[in-house]
Amino acid sequence: MNFHMAQKMNTAEFPDLGTLEEQVLFASHYAVRAPSTHNSQPWLFRIGANTVEVHADWAKKLPYGDKDGRDMCISVGACIEHTRVAFSYFGMLEGLVVNEAVVLSDKKPIAIFMVHRSTGTDETLLQTICAIEGRFNARGPFLKKEIPHALLRGIEEASEPGISFAILTEHADIMRFADLTGEGMRVAHRVPEFRGEIAKWMINNYSKKKEGIPGYTMLAPGLLSLILPSLIGRFNLGGVLSKLNHLSIASSSGVIIFSSKDSPSSWVHVGMLFARMSLSLNVENIRTSVYVASIEMPDIRSRLKELLPTDEMPQFACAFGYPKVTLRQSPRHEPKDRMIQ
Ligand SMILES: Cc1cc2nc3c(=O)[nH]c(=O)nc-3n(C[C@H](O)[C@H](O)[C@H](O)COP(=O)(O)O)c2cc1C
Numbered sequence: 001m002n003f004h005m006a007q008k009m010n011t012a013e014f015p016d017l018g019t020l021e022e023q024v025l026f027a028s029h030y031a032v033r034a035p036s037t038h039n040s041q042p043w044l045f046r047i048g049a050n051t052v053e054v055h056a057d058w059a060k061k062l063p064y065g066d067k068d069g070r071d072m073c074i075s076v077g078a079c080i081e082h083t084r085v086a087f088s089y090f091g092m093l094e095g096l097v098v099n100e101a102v103v104l105s106d107k108k109p110i111a112i113f114m115v116h117r118s119t120g121t122d123e124t125l126l127q128t129i130c131a132i133e134g135r136f137n138a139r140g141p142f143l144k145k146e147i148p149h150a151l152l153r154g155i156e157e158a159s160e161p162g163i164s165f166a167i168l169t170e171h172a173d174i175m176r177f178a179d180l181t182g183e184g185m186r187v188a189h190r191v192p193e194f195r196g197e198i199a200k201w202m203i204n205n206y207s208k209k210k211e212g213i214p215g216y217t218m219l220a221p222g223l224l225s226l227i228l229p230s231l232i233g234r235f236n237l238g239g240v241l242s243k244l245n246h247l248s249i250a251s252s253s254g255v256i257i258f259s260s261k262d263s264p265s266s267w268v269h270v271g272m273l274f275a276r277m278s279l280s281l282n283v284e285n286i287r288t289s290v291y292v293a294s295i296e297m298p299d300i301r302s303r304l305k306e307l308l309p310t311d312e313m314p315q316f317a318c319a320f321g322y323p324k325v326t327l328r329q330s331p332r333h334e335p336k337d338r339m340i341q
Helices: 020-031 070-089 123-134 149-156 171-189 192-201 222-234 238-250 264-283 298-305
Strands: 043-047 051-056 093-098 111-115 164-168 254-260 287-290 313-321
Touching: 020 043, 020 051, 020 070, 020 123, 043 070, 051 070, 070 093, 070 111, 070 123, 070 264, 070 313, 093 264, 123 264, 149 164, 149 264, 164 171, 171 192, 171 238, 171 254, 171 298, 171 313, 192 222, 254 264, 264 287, 264 313, 298 313
Parallel strands: none
Antiparallel strands: 043 051, 051 111, 093 111, 164 254, 254 313, 287 313
8 A cells, every 4th residue: 555645544444454664554554644743753663572672763853853863753753652653553563662862863762662463453543543544734713713622631640750841821922922933934034054954854745755845835836846856955034934934833723842951761761651641632633733843953942941830841732723725745655665684
C-alpha cells in the first residue's frame, strides 16, 4: 500500500497473519505520521527479535534552525508517542523504555519498545489511531469557535516526567504569544543562512520528495509553490511571514507552551507529551499548529517565560483551534526506508 499517495491509511489491511516484522512495518506507518521540524523526519528504527528501537538520525539536525538539537529531540519524542499508540492499538506492546540520558550525536537508541505479534486490536484507541490518519499541522487561520472547557480540562490531565505546560486561552496571552512569535520570525529571517536552510527544506506542490515542507501546507497555490523556496531563500520575507503567523495565532482558540529543563531527554518527553495532547485534540477535530520562533531567540524566550507560572524555560509551543481550511497532508518516507540493521 502506498500510504503517502493514499493519504488515508487503512487499519483493516494490518497483516494479522504476518510475521512480527511485517506487523511492525505496518504499524510504523502511524509512527512516521508524527510531526517533525521542517518535516525532516529525523528518526530511524531498528527491529530486533522482540524489540523495536527508535533512534535519532542526527545527520538531520538543522545547523541554523535547531542549533541545540531541541526540535530534533522533540520530533523524535513525537514519533515515540505515535509508535506507542500504534503498537498499543494493534495489540503488540509489551513495554517501553525511554533513554533518560540522551546525548546529542550518540548512537544509543532514544527509546526501546518491547513487542510481540498482535493479539488483536485495542478498540479504545480507535479514535486516536484515526486522529493519526487525519492529523496535519494547521498553518493558516482558525474559526472563531470556543472550545468546550470540559474538553480542555481532559487534555490538562496528560503528563510526562519533568515537563510542565500552560494552556493559555485568554485573548491577551494569545496575542502576546503571537507578538513574540512574529518578532522571532523577523529576527530569524534576517539571517541568510537560516533562510537558505528553510528554502532547502521547502518543496513545491508537485514534488515527489518524501520529506520537507510542501507549499500547499503554507497555503501556497501551485505556481507560487514553485518559486516560494527561492523567494524565501534569497529575500528577507520575515516581515510577511511574521504577519501571516501572527494572524493565524491571533485567530486560534488557545496556545500550549511546554517547559522543562534544557536537556535532550527532557525534549524527548516534551515531544511525547505534545504528540499525546495534540492527538487528543485531533480526536475532537481540533488541530494544532507549531510555532517555535519565540523559543529560538534567548531574549524573546525570556519574555515568553514571563507568561508562564514556572521557573523552567519554555521549550516548545503550539496554537490550537478549529481550522478554517483542511490542508493536504505532508509526505512521508516509507518506514522500510527508515530502518537500520
Ligand atoms: C519540533 C517542531 C518544530 C516545529 N516548528 C514549526 C514552526 O516554527 N513553524 C511552523 O509553521 N511549523 C513548525 N513545525 C511543524 C512542522 O513543520 C510539521 O510538523 C511538518 O512539516 C510535518 O507536517 P505535518 O505535521 O502536517 O505532518 C514544527 C514541528 C516540530 C515537531
